[in-house]
């Protein structure tokens with residue numbers, strides 16, 4: 001199992017990677033970054049062009065004298081296969097090497113079916129999807145909704161993934177797909193994808209970002225000075241099961257009581273929404289439940305935006321618990337930006353208003369004066385792009401190590 005670039009010279013790949021990441025795109029910049037002479041750089045560029053990995057890309061603005069030629073990474077020269085494992089769906093995509101989706105599929109697929117069946121199905125679908133595209137697959141990236149052990153790349157006691165604990169996801173998928181596979185925790189991957197799509201890389205605020213996912217579960221991705229912070233073991237930001245005050249009696253799906261997720265997570269909201277529907281407290285939820293036999297977070301979002309009192313109550317309770325936790329994180333970490341992903345923060349402006357107010361009240365003013373708290377445009381798109389970038393980054397890291 002190896003990527004199509006495994007046979008290419010390390011210096012060539014180092015050059016290509018500098019161009020790919022935007023760190024150096026002219027001969028002079030490449031020479032400065034690598035410490036190599038301009039003639040050597042020219043030779044490496046020619047080899048990379050012949051291998052189809054880079055292409056001429058016009059010239060950079062002149063700084064006096066002739067404008068220097070620039071190159072771009074040929075993201076169309078390979079494919080990445082991405083897998084987003086979610087509680088009840090499996091999200092698959094074939095992307096180019098920059099993480100732009102070429103084809104996507106979403107399957108209704110509960111995570112409780114376990115790793116063997118899930119990964120076999122993902123591999124079969126991805127192989128079928130990749131067959132319709134010309135370039136070879138370079139790598140695959142997998143996003144998993146639980147803690148990932150940094151050393152092994154395996155899920156570590158994931159509360160909602162029975163059968164996945166310590167499962168060799170990488171080994172199983174590499175055997176099936178015959179390309180290098182990388183895994184990561186979903187919210188860290190989303191943050192990676194989000195940060196890479198910020199408009200102007202150069203002007204990015206130093207990159208102190210908290211990316212908070214309020215989905216079925218709750219987790220935070222942490223970017224410190226442009227680097228993803230995973231922690232000593234890979235557990236950083238896994239705040240779904242910290243205890244929140246005043247709700248000791250609520251039992252969480254992890255078995256403990258009073259977890260943040262058991263009050264504010266998607267599954268907790270649905271539990272309470274169902275009760276409100278059955279007890280007739282919310283005509284809107286009752287109607288949704290009668291029509292389809294089940295409720296979704298989107299039903300609550302619609303209810304909130306239409307002014308349904310019970311939906312607003314549920315939303316405020318979730319936002320308050322998340323806001324309390326976030327206020328503490330803001331004081332502790334001092335991010336420049338907080339991004340919230342998930343159907344509730346993405347669909348409900350009021351959810352963000354509640355959170356902003358709590359953070360403003362509770363956190364230090366020095367930490368909140370210039371703080372932006374924004375909804376993600378699409379957590380799912382961030383995840384897909386992040387999966388692809390994680391996979392391609394890993395291929396280059398392995399090839400240039």
Ligand SMILES: [Zn+2]
Pocket residue numbers: 240241252253254255256259261262
């Ligand atoms: Zn819990």
